[in-house]
Structure formats: structure tokens, C-alpha cells
Amino acid sequence: MRVEFLSGNEAVAKAALDSGLKFYAGYPITPSSEVMHYLARELPKNGGMFIQSEDELAAINMVVGAALAGVKSMTATSGPGFSLMQEGLGYAVMVEAPIVVVNVMRAGPGTGQATKAAQGDVMQARWGRHGDQVVVVLAPSSPQEAYDLTVKAFEIAWGLRVPVVVLSDEFVGHGREVVEMPDKVKEPEPGWGSEDYSKPPFGSDDPRKPPPLPPLGEGYDLLITGSTHDEWGYRDVHSFETHFKLVKRLKEKVLGNIEKVFMYEYFGDDEADILIVAYGSMSRPARTAVRRLRATGFSAGLLKLKTLWPMNYDVLRSYVKDARVVIVPELNLGQVVYDVRIVAGNGTVVVPINKVGGGVPIYACEIVEKAQKVWGEVLEEALQP
């Protein structure tokens, strides 16, 4: 076990190195630059390639190229840079390139507030690309989780041949805490595993199993294209069957493995009356709030989402159904609250707490006050004749 005092950004970089990262391309942007600074120093010494690209479009495409060549690769960015990477992310979905993209969220839109934390990129991380596609989105809440979830991100990306977005934020990225790291991380093996490259590289009988991707340069004559293609990579930009089969498989590949991909933690009373659903840095004041509510006699619990996409609505529903009040604190104007509304029944009151800008968090006391106020209203309504 190694113990170090790290910022979230450094923890991400360290986790990537431990997972076998050998290629990093990135463009400087606040508040994610420390990931790049760390790797600029460490990668050349560890047999890896580091390149500062001309823009984020280049960064993500270089990373895709390296991943297709069979090398663990990653890029990190923030806000506007993440918007530029959407095109490349969609391409990575289509060619099934196992890449990891770190987005350290800041306040937007536009240039916004570059140095201030926010959680406004959840919907963009999920739906930012055109067309039908699924990527995996993980949200760490601390430097420790930044480390753990980045290791997990490589595991999922290489296991399923899918891009994974690590959705960190400024609080996590710049916050410094003690991080415990195992001595050795098992380098993620391609989930397709078998060396049997006679199988088609873009199709599989079981859609939940990613097809094998032979390495470049070994004489397999790979046909890789971002256009609609059949299981051998031959472009087919006309037929309904090929396209429908392809996009359905790309979706099923991730959703069919939701048990492996969807991660969460629960803290508090079983079948709590007041449930807080939170993620990333805002799950920390939420935890304090739950502790305070329970200390004052309320039945309360925190559902901390570590995976924001694909959402396991069954799990979410199983927690929300018992609650009378669900509070969703987010550093945006309301994004994950829609997921909670989807699963909440008529008897559940869903209350968002939204704040964004200036690097101001949602304080635990605000969550407690809101919870008590709404709980009071619910009781009052229930007691009315």
C-alpha cells in the first residue's frame, strides 16, 4: 500500500500510470492542467509518449489513434475543451476505441468561470454526441475516488471497448487529501481477451461481449471506419439493417453490462424517509447533512452515484420508492434531478437544490434546512383533514 497526499488531478494521473497508460495527448485548460503537468513529467521517464496537442480536437483524435494501435491512452480537459472533444468521442464510440477522457468540470457555458467548480456537464457527458450512442460516465467525489474510479475507467474502457468519461470537478481536482493506492494495479486486459483474431472485429454473436480488435501492423488488414460498417468494417452507408444492427449492438454492449458498470454507495437508515441523491463533490456536504439529520431524529440516507451513465434506474427506483422526500443537491440548474423524477412515484416529493458559480458549494446546513422545511410541509399536508 502506498499513501500519498495528492490533489484529485494528480490522483487521476497516477491512477492512469498505474493502469498502464502509455500515451497522453492534451491541451492546457483550467482546472484540469495538473493532470497534464504530472504526466508531462512522468510519462517520458516511464516509456510512454506525451504530446501537447494543438487543440482538443487533435488531443482526442490522437488518443483514439493510439488506442486503436493497442496502447492505453487518455486525455484530460475541462468545459470548452470537453465540448470540442464531443466529435471525437462519437467517433470513438463508432470505432469502439477504448479511451479515457477526464473532464474536470468548471462553470459554463462559454468560457464561464474557468477556475470555479460546477457540475453542469452531466448531460453533455451523456448526450453530447449526435446520433445514438452510449458512453460510460463516472463521477469521483474525492482524490481517493478520483484514483479508484480512474483505475475503474481503464478497466471498463478496455473491457468493453467503449470510451469512458471521468467527470471530476474543480473541488475534487484541486482538493488535496490522503490517497491510499495499492502497490500494483492489474493492467486492464482487453475484455475480448482471446487472441483469436479470425473473429470479426466489429461484431459479435452476443452483443454484451465486445468483439476482438487485432493490433495494427500485424498483417490483419484492419478496416476501421467511423461510417456505418458491417462486422468486418466494410462501409455500408445505405442499408437499414447494417446501421440498425450496429447502433443497437453498441448500446447493448454497455447496457447489457450495467452490473459491472453501475457503481454507487448508500449511507444512512434503511428505507429512509428523507433521501439525498448526490454525486461528485456535492455528495460530501450531503453526507454531513445526512449525519446531522439522523442525529436530530430524522430517518435519512444518502445515495451517492459513482456512475452517472448509464443510469441503473432499477437501483435508483429501489431507493427512491421508500422515501417521502428526495433531495438532489447539484452545482448546476438541475440535471440528475430528472433521473430521480423519472423513478419517483406520486407519493414522493423531489426537491432539487441548485447553486452554481463563484466556487460556492452547497453547504450541509442548506441541505439540512431544506430537508427539514420540506419534511414539515409533507407532514402538514398529511395531517390535513
Add this chain to the structure above:
Amino acid sequence: MRCLRKHFSRKYLREEVLPTPFCPGCFNGVVMNAMFKAFEELGVERLKGYVFVSGIGCSSWIPSPHIKADTIHTLHGRAVAVATGVKLAKPNLNVIVIGGDGDLAAIGFNHLVHAARRNMDLLVILVNNLVYGMTRGQASPTTPEGMRTVTTPYGAYEPVMDVAELIARTNANYVARWCVVNFNQLKNSIKEALSKYSRGFRFIEVIAPCITYVVRYEGKTPGQKIKELMKVCRPNTETPYGRIGILKAEDKPGYLDRYFEYVKRATEGDKGE
């Protein structure tokens, strides 16, 4: 019945995808032929170890799906970026980018010029057909002034971009421009760029006017156009398409040479403060 010998280039092609989807008379075939002849003369029997990266456009379809090698068909303009990733991840591979003027000089010019500045170890072949051929012949950065296209119905008025000259001004090792009528010179250039100058950034622009949207708009037959090009595009002369010939041929250390130098500094005591 006559027994036909297979054309030599068949061994470099995925025969199952033939015929190509190019318009009859398209100069893409000339570029393909020159490239294959270069491989043939270099004694390359099988394109193992070569990766062809292309973007979106007519000329991007030259490698994908036709060439029997590893081919990556990327997003519009991003071919050079993906190729950079491939080359850096697997330095022993020969990475060749083929793209058009829209792909490499417009949407992807930032990647092109920075790869040239880095002297990235890539061979880039720009097939300059003067328009966006795949999307109905809109004007591109290389469309000659005065030419009528669907987006310049009253005649193009923006000045032309001289791509080869721009790239020659960067740190690139090898820059040449040929017209499709300079077939042997083009073939020799590709050969040179894969043998004598095998490191750093190598850029070959091929003037190949779009048969459908340039030649037909000019009211000429392909034959008339070829005759005209043969008159105009003499090696080492100034032409309306810029200077034809080898603009630059050096053998400076490429990006990888310099990177490995840098790695040496990092591993041999430089603290990086």
C-alpha cells in the same frame, strides 16, 4: 480467349470492393496507381506494417476500403491527428495520410500545419481536386478565383491557399507538388518519401482537378483537360496551381528522433525543474 495477366496493383487492393466508386475519369486512380507503382519499385510485396489514415472526402476513399492494409477512416479533417496517435503509439509502423484539399487544407489545416511544424514522422499525400467533390463541388480553399461552384455561383472571389508552399515554410522535411500528368515524378516522389527521406514530415500535393465539378463546369472533356494540364504543369515551373516540383528535401531528425533525445534527458539525471 485471351489470358489476361492480373494488373500488378491488384496485390495491394481488396479485390472484393472493386470497382471503386469514383466517377469515370477521376484522377484518384492516377494517384493510386502512382502510389502502387512506388511500392512495387520499392519491392514491397505486402503492405504489412503500413497504416493508411484518411478523413472524409473523395480522396479519403482511396485507402479506405480499397488498399489491402490497415486502414483507418476518420472524421472530417482529423486524419493527421489520428495518424499522429498511431505513429507515436507504434513508432515502427509506416503511417501514410491521404486526404483532399477540404479535409487537409480547410477543416484539418491546424493539424496539418502543426504536424509539419513538429516534423512528425508521417507521409501526407494531399489530393487537391480544387473543390469539395463528395458534397457536390462547393468551393474549397484551393478553388481558383473566378470559378463558379454551387457556393460561389457568381465566381469564386477568395484568394487561393498555396498549401505546399505554406507547409514548405514550416519545419517539414520533404515537400513536393506534382500534377497528375507528371506521373513519373509523382511516383518517384512517393518512392523518395518512403525510402531516401524516411523520417520527419513528408508532404506531397497532387493537383488532380475534379472531373465532375471542375472539368465539366469548365465545359471541357477529360481528354482536353489532360492536354491542357500537360501544357501548363511542366516540372519546376510556376503554374496557376503554384510551383510544380520538389519544393524542399531535407533529412533533419524527425519528431520521434527528437522525442527520444528528450526522453534521454529525462532519464539521465535532468530533474525537469
